[in-house]
Amino acid sequence: MSIGPLLKELREVAGLSQSELARLLCDVSGRSTVTREMVSRWENGKRTPTFWLPHLAAALDVPLSVLEIGEVKRRTFVVSTALSAVSPLMSDITKDTAVEIVSSIAGGDPSPLANVQTSHETDLLISHLASQDVTTVRRLAHWLDEGPAVLRVNACGIVAKTAKLDLIDSAAHALRRDAEIRDLYLRAVENRVGTDPRALLKELYNTRDAGARWCSAMLLRNTDSPVVTSALRAALRSEPIPENIRTIGMILNGVDPCI
Numbered sequence: 340m341s342i343g344p345l346l347k348e349l350r351e352v353a354g355l356s357q358s359e360l361a362r363l364l365c366d367v368s369g370r371s372t373v374t375r376e377m378v379s380r381w382e383n384g385k386r387t388p389t390f391w392l393p394h395l396a397a398a399l400d401v402p403l404s405v406l407e408i409g410e411v412k413r414r415t416f417v418v419s420t421a422l423s424a425v426s427p428l429m430s431d432i433t434k435d436t437a438v439e440i441v442s443s444i445a446g447g448d449p450s451p452l453a454n455v456q457t458s459h460e461t462d463l464l465i466s467h468l469a470s471q472d473v474t475t476v477r478r479l480a481h482w483l484d485e486g487p488a489v490l491r492v493n494a495c496g497i498v499a500k501t502a503k504l505d506l507i508d509s510a511a512h513a514l515r516r517d518a519e520i521r522d523l524y525l526r527a528v529e530n531r532v533g534t535d536p537r538a539l540l541k542e543l544y545n546t547r548d549a550g551a552r553w554c555s556a557m558l559l560r561n562t563d564s565p566v567v568t569s570a571l572r573a574a575l576r577s578e579p580i581p582e583n584i585r586t587i588g589m590i591l592n593g594v595d596p597c598i
Contacts, residue, residue, distance in 0.1 A: 342406065343384040348447065349399045350382075352477050357382070360398060368394040400473050441468040445475045449482060453490040456523060459531050462493070463547060466500035480506055488519035495520050496527075499550030504579060507549045511582035514553050515597055521557075528554040536562050543574045553583050560590040 350360050357378040364373040373391070380386040388395060396403040443451045444465075457465070469475045482494035491513070499510040514521050528551050532538045542555035556574065559567050568591070575587045586596040 342387065343382045345406070346378075346388075346395065346399075347382040349401060349474055350378075352474050352481070353399055363398045364391065364394050367397050440465055441475065444469055444478060445472065447478065449486055449490050452482070452493040453487055456489055456527065457493050457496065459496075459527070459548065459551070462496040463500055466497045469497060470501045470503070476501060476503065476506060480509055483509060483513045483517075483520075488523060491517065492520045492523040492527075495524060496548075496550055499553075500548050508580050508582050510550055511553050511580055511586070514550060515582065515586065518597075521597065524550055525554050525557060529558065534558065536564065536567055540567065540570045543570060544577070549580050549583060552578065552580075553586055556583070556587050556590055557596070 350357070353360075355363065356375075358375040361373045361375050361378050364378075365371050368391070377386070377388075381388045381391075392406045393403055396406055440451045443449075469479060476498070479494045479498050482490055483498065484491070495510045495513050498506050501507060514524055528542065532542050532551075532555070536559060539555045539559050542551050543559075545551045545555075552574070556571065559571065571587055571591055575584060575591065578584050578587060589596040
């Protein structure tokens, strides 16, 4: 991918117009000379923004190396960076499958996540790989609101397992407001954990999956037990995600969080 199309892709993933990127570059660089027309010429390949590459990297929140390679292969960059640390984690899916899924996400292709709901273990692996690249994570966050329900729930499951609290909160928010995502995620937790309150209480403290914590609280909300009430109160004190705190608090007060 040449620098022009790459800049356009990164700008769109960041949710910026050409004018907004120009203004951001002025702020980042301390110069007032960048215009929308300049950004357009860069994206159309009419000019090469050699001087502006460090500022573009800062404005778009990507490593400078991505922009310095004129014909960077975006998919290779994303996956090769992540796989160096993830090999010991691979068990249920092969390395080739993991590479293909994350490569597709990085390239803007949602199809591997749009047809079949992925497992908890697969989501953990994909999340580990994808979280190495800001643009890939942003793309997943966009898919929380776009496309078929399976794509949205898979994006939700992956985002909920990252280490970025603001993104995790957006995944929990999607669970509350999107009935299709919620139903699919709840069913997946039930299939993996079961419906025994003791198993669901353990899931309240699943540090690797904020979505599972949200779902376990929802699955426990109709269980009339002092033990469950005590556990929910304890989870409320330890939970780091604002949307999960809101949900648990409403459950303790007898209010449906999803109304």
